[in-house]
Every structure is written in C-alpha cells, then in structure tokens.
Amino acid sequence: MSANAQNLIESLLNPDPTKRLGANGVDEIKKHPWFDGNQFFFQLKAK
Amino acid sequence: MQTNQIESLKKERTVFEKIKGDYVVKAFWTFTYKSYLCFVMEYMIGGDFAAILENYVCLDEEVAKFYIAEIILALDMLHSLGIVHRDLKPDNILLDASGHVKLTDFGLSDAGLEGIMRDQKHEEGKFKRLMTSMKLLQIPNDQSPDTIKDDNKIEFIKGGNEALKKKKVLSFAPTEINSGLLKRKNTPQAGELVNMLNAEKKSIETAKEEKEKKRIIGTPDYIAPEIIKGDEHGKMVDWWSLGVMIYEFLCSVPPFNDETVDQVFENILAHRISWPNIGTFSLIANLF
Numbered sequence: 008m009s010a011n012a013q014n015l016i017e018s019l020l021n022p023d024p025t026k027r028l029g030a031n032g033v034d035e036i037k038k039h040p041w042f043d044g045n046q047f048f049f050q051l052k053a054k
Numbered sequence: 055m056q057t058n059q060i061e062s063l064k065k066e067r068t069v070f071e072k073i074k075g076d077y078v079v080k081a082f083w084t085f086t087y088k089s090y091l092c093f094v095m096e097y098m099i100g101g102d103f104a105a106i107l108e109n110y111v112c113l114d115e116e117v118a119k120f121y122i123a124e125i126i127l128a129l130d131m132l133h134s135l136g137i138v139h140r141d142l143k144p145d146n147i148l149l150d151a152s153g154h155v156k157l158t159d160f161g162l163s164d165a166g167l168e169g170i171m172r173d174q175k176h177e178e179g180k181f182k183r184l185m186t187s188m189k190l191l192q193i194p195n196d197q198s199p200d201t202i203k204d205d206n207k208i209e210f211i212k213g214g215n216e217a218l219k220k221k222k223v224l225s226f227a228p229t230e231i232n233s234g235l236l237k238r239k240n241t242p243q244a245g246e247l248v249n250m251l252n253a254e255k256k257s258i259e260t261a262k263e264e265k266e267k268k269r270i271i272g273t274p275d276y277i278a279p280e281i282i283k284g285d286e287h288g289k290m291v292d293w294w295s296l297g298v299m300i301y302e303f304l305c306s307v308p309p310f311n312d313e314t315v316d317q318v319f320e321n322i323l324a325h326r327i328s329w330p331n332i333g334t335f336s337l338i339a340n341l342f
Contacts, residue, residue: 020298024327
C-alpha cells in the first residue's frame, strides 16, 4: 500500500467525525494526494 | 394494503425521483406481491464489489482509485440531496453495463442501523443482499435522513423484519445470474422483466450458494464508531465506511475484521487497525 493510500484511509477513519476527512466538504477528500490533488477528478469528469 | 404503506410508497417514490441520476441504481416499477411492496430495479450486469473482491482478492491501487473516486462522486451527490447512505459496503456498490459505479440500498428500506444489527445476529445478510434488486418498502426516509431518531420508525423496521423472517422470502438476485443467461433488450423494461423472471427461478439455488460463498454475513465492519456508541450521526458515517472500503479494496480484508461481531465492534471502538507490511502487500497486489 502506498503511503498516500494509508494516509487517506487514516484520515477517513478518524474516530472523531468532526475531524474526519470530509467534515469540511467533499473537496478535502478529492484534493487528497492519493487522487493527485484533485487532478484525478478532472479526468473523471470527461466520462 | 394499509394506508401507511401506501403513504410510504409515495414517499419512497419521491426519494427515487429526487435521486434519479447517474450514480444510483434506478427503480423502474413498484408492485405488490402478497403483503410485499416490491421495487423492480435496474439490472446491474457488472455485479457488486463483494463478488469482485472475492474473485480478484484485492485491487491494484490505480484500479481502486477509479472506483473509489466514482463512489465519492456518488456519495457527494446523495449528501447534497440530504440523503445519508448509512450502509455503505462492497455489497451495495454495483457496476453497470458500461463499467461505472452505482450505489444501491441507499438509506431507504432497512438500510438503517437496526437492519444491520439484525443481520449480524440472525445471519440474514443474504436477505439484505437480495434486497439489492428487490426492495421491500418499510421506511419513509426522506424526512430526517441524517439521523435515526424516530422511535416509531425503528419499531416499524423491527416489525417488518419479524414479518419477513416468518415468511418465505420472494427474492430476485440478478447480480448473481450468469450474464450468458440474459441478453439486454433494446427496450430496457422488457429486459428488466426477463431478468426478473429468470432471477426468480435462480434465486433459491443462488441464495444457498451465496450463503456459503460469503465471507461474513451481515458484517458490521463498515459501521462508524459514532453509530456503535449511539451518538447522533450524519453524513460523516459514509466517509468512514469509504475509508474502510479503500482499505479492503487494497488489502482484501476490512481493517477491523475479526472472528466475531463483538470483536469487530471492539476493534472499531478501540481503533485497532492492522496495517499491512507496506512492501509485502503492494507486492501481492501486483500479482493480481
């Protein structure tokens, strides 16, 4: 598993929902380095 | 049919109208059979991710990234409509004919916590899974999608499940059918009907096989800690479940998995995650 993947999982598995990734909107998940800082989602939009 | 059921049907239909879009499995028709209210759902030829993980064990990171990204977009869409899925897991994530992700079982029906608990205790996960293609209407859920607070609602679910246990379950399981059996017609509705009929024949045998095939039935692996603690919860529970699933997609087993349901709960509450040996696992992942 890549370090970025592990970091994303750890951020999502924060026991405190107010501090969990996504608490400040979906963009903080999309912008996570695992998705190459949102780049990945731009490509998806082309679907 | 009771008045409150008709009322529920109308409400659920409203939810379906609200969320009709690219990221959810569509409902074509509703009909009644004996005491059941049934939903005829879009046929998802790609099957669900529980089956995919069974076949492929785990996914390459680049492959997982694509599906996870689509799941994120789908969840964001649901959240923007004020709908919380609450029961996100690989079984509820399906692939359509073009290979794109669609969610099902989204906060409707018995997707609430009560349903999940029941599954663990009575090993009725297979029933939930069959609900993927045929929904039995129980909850009007578009009023307070963010919290399970309404006691009446929970009672209603309980009652529903009790009734279901006693009766023979009429089940369709199109996701389990060999694709060779069916050909998609130009008119989707005709196709759906064929699917339904074939599914009905197949359902009894597949349900048996399915039970043996499935890892842990009605697993609580994806439940956020705030739900277990009984705290008020909202859309953040879906992002938790997403984290569990990313781990599972990459490592093949969900992070809090254990031998018993109680141990899984304990692991979630204690936040006990066993991280794979980074080198070893990416090596294994590359093999597949």
